[in-house]
Amino acid sequence: MATYEYRCADCGRFEVHLPIGSAPTVCDCPECHRAARRVFSSPHLTRVPPTLSAALSREEQSQxxxxxVTSLPPRQRRRPAHPAVSRLPRP
Ligand SMILES: [Zn+2]
Structure with a gap:
């Protein structure tokens, strides 16, 4: 199954799931039942994960x-090491 996109002149865009290669150029609109023409769009390749989008935004802003920075960042408390770490041999 593939997702095909159609555009109704009155209701706007809608998607139809059909077997690959079986999409007609005109499909009935699910709301007004008028003929809607098929439109071609990018297949969800532009979706960027939010963390990557935020990183790219920060990088662009930093350019x-x-x-x-006018002062040193506050000192962070170190997490105590696991008790087993103290028993490891030291070089
Ligand atoms: Zn419609």
């Missing part, structure tokens, strides 16, 4: 207006 023009990098964040300026």
């Amino acid at each position: 023009e207006a990098p964040e300026v």
Whole structure:
């Protein structure tokens, strides 16, 4: 099955799931039942994960207006090591 996209002049775009290669050029609109023409669009290749999108946005912003640091960041508390780590041989 493949997803095909159609555009109704009155209701807008809608998707139809049909076997590959069987999509007609005109399909009935599910709302107004008028003929809707098939449209071609990119197959969900433009979806970017939110974390990657945020990283790309920060990178782009840092090119023009990098964040300026005026002081050292606060010291972070180190997590205590696992008790088994202290028993490991030291070099
Ligand atoms: Zn319609």
